[in-house]
Amino acid sequence: MASLAKAYPNAHCELNYSNPLELLVATILSARCTDQRVNLVTAKLFKKYRSAADYARVPLPELEQDIRTTGFYRNKARSLKGCGQALVERHDGQVPNTMEALTQLDGVGRKTANVVLGNAFHLNYGVVVDTHVARLAQRLGLTQEKDPEKIEQALMALVPQTQWTQFSHWLIWHGRRRCTARKPDCRGCELRALCPRIGVTTPI
DNA sequence: ATCCCGAGGG
DNA sequence: CCCTCTGGAT
Secondary structure, three states, X not given: OHHHHHHOOOOOOOXXXXXXXXXXXXXXXXXXXOHHHHHXXXXXXXXXXXXXXXXXXXXXXXXXXXXXXXXXXXXXXXXXXXXXHHHHHHOOOOOOOOHHHHHOOOOOOHHHHHHHHHXXXXXXXXXXXXXXXXXXXXXXXXXXXXXXXXXXXXXXXXXXXXXHXXXXXXXXXXXXXXXXXXXXXXXXXXXXXXXOOEOOOEOX
């Protein structure tokens, strides 16, 4: 973990947002999509949609077109509109700050909820297990589990609670920059010394 | 287990 | 062409 801290001292959430609602929306859009593309879409989106009520009242086809290039746009549009309606009806238009309330929102699972709790509310409720964290936890031999929730349990047991959110960012940054899915750069990897794959399944 | 879905890299 | 990108619902 010290190696990661040294390699990525400035690791942080790379989605652009200025309030909890914007982070919730950006994170829902980020499913199977690069954060760079999400930021491209939200740059326009957040000027048009400024409150939960704006998502609640927009016609679905219009919202679909506004987010189309993030992929899965029909599902995501339904989720965003459903979230907007739920926030207006049950949460006074505000984004809730508990796992229970967040995961009841349309299209919000533990991963998305942990992103919102950890970054918008600065609560270390859990570890964000996305595609990068899951892949790196496997490669680094931190767990053999494949189910995201079990991976999260394993990582929470390994890392002090005060670092859960930061630890997620370290793995995500490392996964994007070095330990990529298709072609990991093992030569320049900061974690060579402690990676079980070096010299085994991955040469050089 | 399968579906949703566009965009970019190799 | 195939795989991957800060997943979640059925």
